[in-house]
Amino acid sequence: MNTINVALFCLIFIPISLLQIALPYLTRRTISFGITISEEVWNSTPVADMRKRYALLSTAFCLILGIAFGVAAIQMNGNTLGIAIAGFAIVLLIGTFALHLYFYGKMKALKASLPAAPAPGKTALSLDTSFRKQRLVMSGKWYLIHLAVIIACAVFALAQYDRIPEQIPMHYDLNGNVDRMEDKSIRLLLLPNLLQLFMTGLLLFINFIIYKSKQQLNPADPQESSRTNAAFRRRWSVFNFAMSLLLVMLFFFMQLTMIYSIDPKWIFPVALAVPILIIAGSIWLSFSTGQSGTRLARKSGAGGNPTAVPVDDDRHWKLGGSTYYNPNDPSLFIEKRVGIGWTVNFARPLAWVFVLAPFVIIALLLVFTS
């Protein structure tokens, strides 16, 4: 019981902490704590010191918080643990965000004290006209595999309908005992397939975002930046594909537990293995690739100009560089400047639709299942 609590707790605690601590090291080399700078400044001592201090302070914070919650988690039962872990994650995120805001302010002050761009006011925006001719993402056609699997699962489940017991196990506690049963119905049986469809649709959409999002090259080395950014998108697209296939399999397993009385001791490891694989994969990808592919090896700095200052769009990034709001920018999807991944331009009404749509769909799913 306690070992499972601690294992679950660590599974949430370690990845979030790692990513939060490493945040300033994973960003583009033209962004420091949400502030636009040149790559030369990124490498300078005061800025490198700020990264170190952030990492030290956030490590200390995460450790103290982690130990406190870890001690508390041992004494908890399964019901309160879920709430406690969620609460812990929120406190961790708020704390590290506050720390980030502190350094955001420091960085802003530091930038103001720096001399203006060394070249006479040259702020360059670089773009590669053949950027989208590179293979940026996996074709959406690959997701037909998922569709075929989902249909096969549904057909298989329906064919087995008559031999399913009248009561279907719906929920297991942390020890693997069934703690909720429901009367069998076709709707209940096909629920996993509905979830499969929802997850696949969502991840296919993310694949589309990865392709569409704005091209943002480092003007210090646009040629290499174009190559590494394409690799960054490709890697996440492949990961996205593998992750969605794993999730489809997980839901199929969930469906199997309804049809056959699978020994509960198998359920917990399988249900845990998939998220562990996904979390480990995304951490590995974040650290090896970096936001925008900045951590990928560059072939050479030939033609590069490290003092080139990227376009300063800081005023469009609100809340410490976390939220993009620019009515004059037609792009809908854009790379985050704090953290790994993509975000939307909140000045576009369509962006709000995309942000809210998953919640609406989840609400509909809940209505459907109740």
Add this chain to the structure above:
Amino acid sequence: MIIQLDMQSDVPIYTQLMNQIIEGIAGGRLKPGEALPSVRHLASDIGVNLHTVNKAYTLLKQEGYIQIHRQKGVVVQPDGLPGLTPEFMTKQQEQLRPIIAESILRGMNLDDLLHQARQLYEQISSAPPGKEPTP
């Protein structure tokens, strides 16, 4: 080809975009028939209004440097560039006059001006490596 724009310059974005694309074709970095990004993608990548990019593309099309197809999208003129038309000669003379006038005022002699023009000519036309600049 890599396009470099100066977002703080007084020169409008659509003019910079046109100049860069024309220079890219002249230097051989953009090949005849090569596809250019769509208006939507280019506007999003630069972070400007669709009309800005549209204006640059329409003007480039009018001057015969690119073609805009409904299906194939925007491509560098594959059927040979327009050549030295009388209209172009007139336009070029108009554009050169103020540059020459300013050079005279700044005390630049004809040789220096011609030297400058020759250097720029070689810089732009010799962009593909291994090609000898014509003297």
